[in-house]
Amino acid sequence: MAESREQQILDALAAQGNLRSLCTLRSVGTYIYEGEREYYNLSSNDYLGLAEPALQNRFLLEADVERFLLGNPASRLMTGNSPAYEALETAVADLLGTERALVLGSGFAVNTGVLPAVTERGDLVLADKLVHASLIDGLRLCGAGVEWRRFRHNDMEHLEAMLAAATAAEAQRGHGGRIIVVTESLFSMDGDFAPLAELAELQHRYGFRLYLDEAHAFGVYGPEEERCGAGLLAAYNAGRPEHLLRADYHVVTFGKALASQGAAVGCSDKTKRLLVNRMRPLIFSTALPDISLEWTRFLLGLMPEFAPRRERIRELIALVNTALEPAAPYESQIVPIPAGSNERALAMAGALKAEGFWATAIRHPTVPEGEARLRVSLCAGHTPYKIEQFATLCRQFG
Secondary structure, three states: OOOOHHHHHHHHHHHOOOOOOOOOOEEEOOEEEEOOEEEEEOOOOOOOOOOOHHHHHHHHHHOOHHHOOOOOOOEHHHHHOOHHHHHHHHHHHHHHOOOEEEEEOOHHHHHHHHHHHHOOOOOEEEEEOOOOHHHHHHHHOOOOOOEEEEEOOOOHHHHHHHHHHHHHHHHHHOOOOOEEEEEEOEOOOOOOEOOHHHHHHHHHHHOOEEEEEOOOOOOOOOOOOOOOOOOHHHHHHHOOOOOOOOOOEEEEEOOOOOOOOOEEEEEOHHHHHHHHHHOHHHHOOEOOOHHHHHHHHHHHOOHHHHHHHHHHHHHHHHHHHHHHOOOOOOOOOEEEEEEEOHHHHHHHHHHHHHOOEEOEEEOOOOOOOOOEEEEEEOOOOOOHHHHHHHHHHHHOOO
16 A cells, blocks of 8 residues: 555654654643653743742632633623623733733734735745744735745844845835734744834834834843833833834734743734734634633733742743853843754753753744754753752753
């Protein structure tokens, strides 16, 4: 019998060191269990360590859980738009400092849905080369006549050249669409920050709209006095720079530092109304259950209380920089340990696993070919002792 196409593809993936499979795992605090084997979890995005029984019990004691829906069997435009949505969206908008917020079921849904909904023929979208796959999918879904290009990662000179060329072309035509710049504030694979000050200067000069994805910064960064945990944009603008940076589409997720479910885009009132009418992942998706929405709002209300957890993350970042002495200091809680090839990344992950540490190998095509790495997430629940142990093992990789 001829080999099936599916098997041929699977065999090719295996030959490339790229075959993935789902593992049945159980997470408890900072540990993860595969069967009976225990591992120290270095791959979780629960940055603040909020997926813990004590907080969940506190939520259940304080909340009126009898009125919560455990399911929500309709879209928001049918019968699924419960008061819990309205309350959460108000809380998110207040924290981000936006007119409105719109909550969806996931960050992937937000990133694939916003750009196709807000762009029209003649618009130009300029996206950082390393934005998340969900944003690339969103760009591909934009309608006919919407042009999009990518600038080199965090390269503001390249971005400015593209903005200048687009502005000159628009002046020559006498009319033109809008320009939207798309970036992340904290990049999910490299763990580096976008140059917000330079973006603000360019926005002041060229007047573009900004789509800012703060999935990995939300909850972890922000001014500690007010709007704490609101992200890197809030932290930058709180410093009273010469030019404030405005995010017209300000995306945050709840499934990472908040250990919850869903995501939101902060935006203007008119943009929210447009999204409600044109955003396909909203229109055609079942609504989230009330209990998830209320859990997220409960955690947002505790942001000031989580200041010690954010401080612990900063301490762990400093510890890893001291222990590993990377060529360029790690900026954030996302620590990429370079491997090069897919095969070496898998071997490094296996070596750590043998010593009781769970660190996921990130391989091409998730990252560029030859740039496979271990992606380590530092979380508030980690102890310096265990992170030092991990660093000692990493130094053996050379």
